[in-house]
Amino acid sequence: MRIDVRIVSMHGVANSGAGIRDIPDASTVTDVLAALDLPQEETYAVLLNDMPVSIDDRPHTRLSDGDKFTVFPPIKGG
Template sequence: MKITVKLFAGFRDNRFKVAEQDVPEAATVSDILTALDISGPELGVALINGRHVPPEHVLVDGETLSLFPKVGGG
């Protein structure tokens, strides 16, 4: 199945901004993070079609996954 993955802020470093990806059936957000070498603690927010989802969310064909890192500052 195909999904669109959008990366934001530091997640784009040495990766991409937007890419269409082929993923296996029953793939989760966590599986995508692993494939992109992004650790769970780095993830700030994951959105599917603009709605917040947990890393355990099972992806569906045609969805758009947006990944945002945690934001630090002071």
């Protein structure tokens, strides 16, 4: 199946994973994050079709053909 991956404002991270991607059927949010090869020490905000997906829900939230998958870096500041 195909999904639209968007990687937003990640300084120093190549957007090579962004765009239309083919993924296996029954892929989860966790599967897609792993496939994007992002730095593992970071925690990312994820939107699936513009709705947030919590960290607890990622391992069992499955994607569907045509979904929009958006990844944001952690927000830091003070």
